[in-house]
Amino acid sequence: MKLKGFMDQAYEGKVRGEKRLDEKKGEFLLGFEDLAQRLKERPKRAEVEDLAPRDADSIVDLVISASPKDKREETIWGILSSLAAESISEPLFIPPRNFAGLELKRGTIILDGEAPASGPKARASGGAGQTSAPWTRAHHLGEKMSGGRLVVRGGAGDYLGQEMEGGGIVCISCGDYAFRNMTGGWGVVKGDAGNYLGVGNSGGRIAVKGRAGARAGWLMRSGRIWVRKDAGDYLGLMMSEGSISVVGRAGARAGWRMKGGLIKADGYGPEAGAEKVGGRIFRRGAL
Amino acid sequence: MVAGYSEEGLFEIWERSRSNWHRPQLPRPIIDGSKDGESFPFKNYRIVVDSKTLEKGDQYLENLFDHLIVHYLFCPRSLDAAGRLALAAREGLSNGDQNQARRMVNIFSDIVVETFRLERSEEDEEKVLLGWRDLAKQNLSPLDEAVVGFLAYLWGVDLPSSDIPESEMLLSVFRWGVRDKTKWPRQCMQMARILESLEPGILGRGTVPSVEGLGGNAHSAPLSGLASDLEPDSYREILSVLGLDGDLLRWYRDQSYSIVIRPTSRVKESWYPSSLVKWRFTDPPSELEVAYSLSLAPRLIPGVTTYKREQECCGMVAGGERVPDLLVVLDSSGSMDGHRRGTKTHAATLAAFKASQFAHAQGAEVAAISFSDRMAVQEWTRDLVAVEDVLVQHLGSRTHIPGEEVLKLAKSRPGCLILCITDTHIQNLYNEWDSIQEAAALGRFVLFCIDEANKNRQVDEALGDLGAVYRINRLEDLLSLVVETAEEAYRGREPHQGRLNGESFISSE
Numbered sequence: 001m002k003l004k005g006f007m008d009q010a011y012e013g014k015v016r017g018e019k020r021l022d023e024k025k026g027e028f029l030l031g032f033e034d035l036a037q038r039l040k041e042r043p044k045r046a047e048v049e050d051l052a053p054r055d056a057d058s059i060v061d062l063v064i065s066a067s068p069k070d071k072r073e074e075t076i077w078g079i080l081s082s083l084a085a086e087s088i089s090e091p092l093f094i095p096p097r098n099f100a101g102l103e104l105k106r107g108t109i110i111l112d113g114e115a116p117a118s119g120p121k122a123r124a125s126g127g128a129g130q131t132s133a134p135w136t137r138a139h140h141l142g143e144k145m146s147g148g149r150l151v152v153r154g155g156a157g158d159y160l161g162q163e164m165e166g167g168g169i170v171c172i173s174c175g176d177y178a179f180r181n182m183t184g185g186w187g188v189v190k191g192d193a194g195n196y197l198g199v200g201n202s203g204g205r206i207a208v209k210g211r212a213g214a215r216a217g218w219l220m221r222s223g224r225i226w227v228r229k230d231a232g233d234y235l236g237l238m239m240s241e242g243s244i245s246v247v248g249r250a251g252a253r254a255g256w257r258m259k260g261g262l263i264k265a266d267g268y269g270p271e272a273g274a275e276k277v278g279g280r281i282f283r284r285g286a287l
Numbered sequence: 288m289v290a291g292y293s294e295e296g297l298f299e300i301w302e303r304s305r306s307n308w309h310r311p312q313l314p315r316p317i318i319d320g321s322k323d324g325e326s327f328p329f330k331n332y333r334i335v336v337d338s339k340t341l342e343k344g345d346q347y348l349e350n351l352f353d354h355l356i357v358h359y360l361f362c363p364r365s366l367d368a369a370g371r372l373a374l375a376a377r378e379g380l381s382n383g384d385q386n387q388a389r390r391m392v393n394i395f396s397d398i399v400v401e402t403f404r405l406e407r408s409e410e411d412e413e414k415v416l417l418g419w420r421d422l423a424k425q426n427l428s429p430l431d432e433a434v435v436g437f438l439a440y441l442w443g444v445d446l447p448s449s450d451i452p453e454s455e456m457l458l459s460v461f462r463w464g465v466r467d468k469t470k471w472p473r474q475c476m477q478m479a480r481i482l483e484s485l486e487p488g489i490l491g492r493g494t495v496p497s498v499e500g501l502g503g504n505a506h507s508a509p510l511s512g513l514a515s516d517l518e519p520d521s522y523r524e525i526l527s528v529l530g531l532d533g534d535l536l537r538w539y540r541d542q543s544y545s546i547v548i549r550p551t552s553r554v555k556e557s558w559y560p561s562s563l564v565k566w567r568f569t570d571p572p573s574e575l576e577v578a579y580s581l582s583l584a585p586r587l588i589p590g591v592t593t594y595k596r597e598q599e600c601c602g603m604v605a606g607g608e609r610v611p612d613l614l615v616v617l618d619s620s621g622s623m624d625g626h627r628r629g630t631k632t633h634a635a636t637l638a639a640f641k642a643s644q645f646a647h648a649q650g651a652e653v654a655a656i657s658f659s660d661r662m663a664v665q666e667w668t669r670d671l672v673a674v675e676d677v678l679v680q681h682l683g684s685r686t687h688i689p690g691e692e693v694l695k696l697a698k699s700r701p702g703c704l705i706l707c708i709t710d711t712h713i714q715n716l717y718n719e720w721d722s723i724q725e726a727a728a729l730g731r732f733v734l735f736c737i738d739e740a741n742k743n744r745q746v747d748e749a750l751g752d753l754g755a756v757y758r759i760n761r762l763e764d765l766l767s768l769v770v771e772t773a774e775e776a777y778r779g780r781e782p783h784q785g786r787l788n789g790e791s792f793i794s795s796e
Contacts, residue, residue, distance in 0.1 A: 014307075014408040021406055021442065023464035030460055030477040037378070037476065 027053055032066035032080075036073050043072075045103045048079045056087040063094060071098075078102030078140070085109045085148065096138040098157075101150045104142065104167060108149040111141070142169045145185060158194070161187050164204060176213070179206050182223065195232065198225050201242065214251065217244045220261065236263045239279065247284075255281045294318065297336065300345055304352035307411075311356055330502030332359060347421075350414040354400060358496040362399040362471070363392070366505060366529070369497040370513045372396065373528040374521075375472035379479030388528045390491035391479040394434060397490070398478075399465040405442055416444060423447045428488025433457065456481045494530050506531055514541035519626055535626055535679045536672075543640045546770065558598045566595040611731070611776055612667060612700040613646035613653045615639045616693055617678055618709035620659040620686040622738075631737050632681060634762040635708040638735075638769035639678050642706055645770070647671045649777040654696050659684040664692055667700060686712045690719025690726070697726035704731050704776045705754075706769060710738040711746050720749070727753035733772050735765060 029035060035051055053059050063084045068077040078099025085092040085107035094100060096111040113135040139157035142150040145167040152160075152171035160178040161169045166185040173191035180196065182204040189206075195213035198206050202221040207228075214232035217225050220239040227244075233251035236244050236258055243262040252269035258279040266284045273281045301316055316334035318341065334355055340348065363369035369392060376391035377383050401419070404411045423435050423446055436448030437457035448454065460477045463470060498505045514522055519538045526533030566575045567590045574595040577587070584592035617639050624630035643653050647669070655674045657663045659682035665674050686709065697703060705726065716723075726732070732754035750756060757768050 014410055016406070016408055019406070020412070021402070021464070022462075024462045028463055028470060028473075030473055033379075033480055034473055034477055037473070 029053060029058075029062075032062055032068070032073075032077070035062070035080075036068075036076050039076060041072065043076055043079075045079050045082075048076055049083060052080060052083055056084070059084045059087055060092065063092075068097070074098045074140075075102060078143070081109060082107075082148075091151075096136055096141070096152065096154065096156075098138045099140045099143060100138060101142040101145060101148075102140070104145045104148045104150065106148045108151065110151045110153065111138070112153045137175065139175070141171075142167070145169070155191075161185070173210070179204065182206070192229075193227075198223070201225075211248070212246075217242070217263075220244070231265065233269065235265070236261065236279075239263075255279065296345075297341070297348070300348045301352055304349055304356060307353060308356045308360060311360055313356065313359065316352070331504055332500050333502055346414070346417060350418050353404060353411070353414060354418070355496070355500075357400045357404055358396060359500055361403055362396045362465075362468075363495070363497050366497045366501065366508045367510055367512050368468070368471075369396075369495045369529060370510055370525050371472050372475045373495070373525050374513070374517070375476040376479040377524065377528060379476035380483050382483075383524075385524065385528045387483070387487070388479070389495060389530065390487055391475065391482065392495050392528070393491035393493065394482070395471070395475040395478055396496055398434070398438070398461065399471070401438070402441065402461070402465045416446075419446055422489065425489060428486050430482055430485035431488040431490050433482060433485055434490055437461075451485075453481050453485060495528075498529050498531065505529070509544040510541050511545035514538050515545065518628055536675050538626075539636055539640045539679060540675065542637055543644060546637075546641050546766065557601050559601060560596040561599040562597050563594045564597050565590060566593040570595060609702075610646075610649050610651045612651045612703040613643065613773070613776075614693070614696050614700070614703050614705045614730070615643060615653070615655045615674070615678065616688075616705065616707040616709075617655065617657050618659070618686060619657045619680055619682045620710075620712070621683045622686065622710050622712050623681075625681050625683075626679070629762070631710055631762065634765045635735075635737065636678055638766045639706070639708060640675060641766070642769050642773040643671065643674050643678065645773050646704075646777065647674075651777070652700070654700075656689055656692055656696070657682060658687065658689050660687045662689045662692065664689075664696075666696065685714055686710075687715040688713050688719050688723065690722030694722040694726040694729075697729040701729050702731075703729075704733070704773070706733055706735070706772065708735045708737070708765070708769065711736045711750070712738075713746050716746050716749060723750075724753060731755075731776065733757070735759060735769060737762065737765060 038051055039047055053062065059080065063077065063080050066077050068074045074097070077097065079102050081092070081094060081100050082102055082104040086105055088107065091108035091110045093110050093112055096113055100111055101109045135154040137155050137157040140159045140162065141152060141156050142161045142164065143159060144163045144165070145161065146165040147167045149167060150169045154172055156171040156174040158175040158177050159180065160171060160174040161182060162177065162180045164179060164182045164185045168185055169187045171189055174189050174193050176194040177196045177199060178189070178193055179187050179201065180199045182198060182201045184203045186205040189208045189210065192210035193208045193212045195215055196218060197208065197212050197216040198220060199215070199218045200220070201223040204223045206224070207226045209228045211229045212227045212231045215234045215237050216227065216231050217235060217239050218237040220236065220242045222242045224242060225244045227246045227248070230248035231246045231250045233253055234256055235246065235250040235254040238257045238259065239261045240259040241261045246265035249267040250265040250269060250272070252271055253274055254265065254268050254272045255263050255276055257275045257277065259277045260279045262279065263281045264284055268283070297318065298315055305311060305313070313332050316336050319335050319337040340351065363372055372392045372395060373388055376388040380387055401415050405415045419435065419438060427435065429451065432449050433451045433453040435446055436451055436454035439446035439448040440454060440458050441461055457478060460474050460481070501508060513525060517525065519535055522538050523533040563576065563579065576594050576596060580587055580592055580594045587593055617635060619632065623632040623635065625632050627633060643655070646653055652667045652669055653671065653674045654667045655665045655677040657677050657680040661682050661684070663677045663680040663682065665677040668674065693705065697705060734750050734753065734756045736756060736758050759765050759768065
């Protein structure tokens with residue numbers, strides 16, 4: 001008797017010859033919460049990458065369907081959004097959410113504030129079927145980017161492009177601490193920027209087409225900041241290198257305690273260059 | 288008894304169900320209120336059928352028995368597996384509600400069991416669908432509708448379903464199949480997340496199958512794996528989800544079950560045949576039990592119908608002339624950090640639990656003192672629970688060793704073993720020194736000093752003169768050393784030759 005015959009005899013022909021239900025094969029992942037559950041408290045990009053689906057459609061689906069609840073989940077989602085943008089050839093359209101484009105290396109993310117259409121292709125191309133949603137100012141957008149593009153079709157929140165190493169960000173406006181500790185890449189703000197723009201920068205280029213708030217270029221060590229309209233008080237505070245160019249007027253105490261670098265503006269408020277140790281402050285008309 | 292329904296008829300259906308599932312060793316069901324239930328002393332896995340169920344007919348009964356048998360055989364199968372599902376369900380629920388978590392465990396295990404049965408054979412499929420079609424006729428809540436709709440999608444059958452998005456979401460959880468047990472906790476957690484917001488109804492009511500199966504004895508079933516993995520509060524909550532009471536005592540007790548002490552002072556060793564296991568090609572041909580194998584099947588198919596006898600070793604241990612009683616002196620001051628996993632208190636209490644249980648099993652009387660600047664004392668007793676009650680006391684505050692109390696207990700049992708576990712931040716040693724010295728002289732004093740890095744050198748040196756002192760750098764070593772000391776003390780009255788005479792084997796299983 002063959003083994004199959006023996007087993008049939010044992011089960012008295014009760015067992016099916018073929019499987020009744022199809023089982024999905026491949027990576028076992030049950031959604032965003034399941035992924036987040038399996039990661040430790042402060043997950044790194046490599047750890048998220050290990051557990052994330054390999055195929056582009058699945059990862060885009062995961063990004064679209066996720067609803068992160070706390071900061072930890074938001075950072076995981078941010079890394080996933082970058083992985084999704086890197087895995088597809090066309091731009092990734094997603095609604096603005098904190099940490100979008102976190103550690104982005106390549107590809108393009110467009111935050112357009114509109115709910116995506118169904119199906120990953122439609123989501124990726126931003127095609128028809130979209131419905132309007134109220135714009136939310138998301139924070140930490142494009143943080144630690146080292147490549148790629150992030151386009152924000154609305155106002156960004158605080159910490160835009162923080163610790164950026166490369167790539168580029170375009171947004172309509174931004175909150176405080178934009179491009180803080182930037183070491184490379186570029187950022188364009190089409191409207192106004194908040195306070196503390198480019199704090200501690202050691203590289204990169206920032207262009208603001210509107211106004212910049214107080215303390216832009218504070219502790220700057222390298223890089224460039226260009227502001228088309230006016231800048232707030234304490235412009236270039238304690239900066240040691242790099243250049244700041246303001247087409248409009250700078251506020252009070254521009255270049256206070258500066259050690260090096262260059263500040264150019266159309267005019268200055270009181271006490272410009274007070275307690276200055278080094279560096280140069282120019283009035284644009286005087287050049 | 289239902290009119291026209293005999294016990295023989297019930298047993299016939301029961302035997303048919305058992306034969307469907309390769310005759311699991313389960314007791315016969317009883318009809319609610321019958322005398323048979325009172326005569327049989329064990330309630331474990333006993334199915335009680337009420338008159339309402341009997342009225343539903345043979346096919347319904349067979350379906351019910353099959354369902355319960357697969358719960359017993361496959362999912363959740365054990366109380367530990369049910370606990371892990373409960374943990375997953377609770378984590379999946381945003382509110383952590385215990386009743387809802389229990390409902391999720393029940394629904395999950397029902398889905399697994401029914402899908403497993405449906406996949407097995409056409410005959411089983413018919414029985415499974417019969418039950419669900421019967422359920423679908425009733426007034427269903429949104430949660431019930433979501434599950435029924437999901438099963439219709441998953442099984443590809445005609446079940447009344449409504450367009451609830453949760454049904455499709457559940458499909459993405461179960462499309463990986465239900466056979467892989469390692470996936471269950473994650474599947475259960477995700478299922479709980481999806482179904483959380485829906486209003487419950489018929490499905491998932493009642494107790495968890497494993498608890499129901501144990502018939503009132505679930506409170507004493509050990510859950511070593513869960514206890515080792517969870518903090519006391521989480522452990523208590525998970526047991527509540529299962530409908531059981533869990534306290535600190537049980538948390539320590541369950542962890543201690545996984546620690547096995549195997550005494551090694553054997554006088555004689557012998558091997559004897561025990562259970563039958565599969566004989567495979569890699570085994571010596573001489574071990575093949577031809578006669579037995581042929582009695583089970585007409586043909587010998589290696590690895591399938593071939594059996595051999597397992598051999599077990601029996602170690603003959605010499606009985607001790609006298610068993611020393613055990614006094615456990617446990618530091619529960621603030622510096623020991625309290626009852627959490629990984630703290631000094633945790634390691635010390637677990638070690639004390641195991642030592643007490645071992646001494647108790649050897650026939651010794653046990654006494655315990657838990658001390659800080661106050662103390663809790665259990666005098667010499669054979670009541671292990673009373674001792675454990677004292678050992679789980681965490682008094683906090685400063686470290687004042689109760690020398691006089693130790694001496695009093697040691698005086699009443701000369702020759703006793705005194706295990707003192709402390710981090711040696713003792714502040715009253717000078718005052719209590721004489722009493723401790725006298726107590727140490729009356730018995731065998733063994734000191735375990737935790738926190739080697741922050742030790743008080745003077746205290747340490749002074750205590751070192753009293754007897755054996757173990758200085759512990761890593762908390763994991765404490766348990767092994769305490770257990771080893773206890774094992775050595777109760778080995779019997781053979782001449783002590785240290786470790787050369789044989790290591791004690793301590794394993795955590």
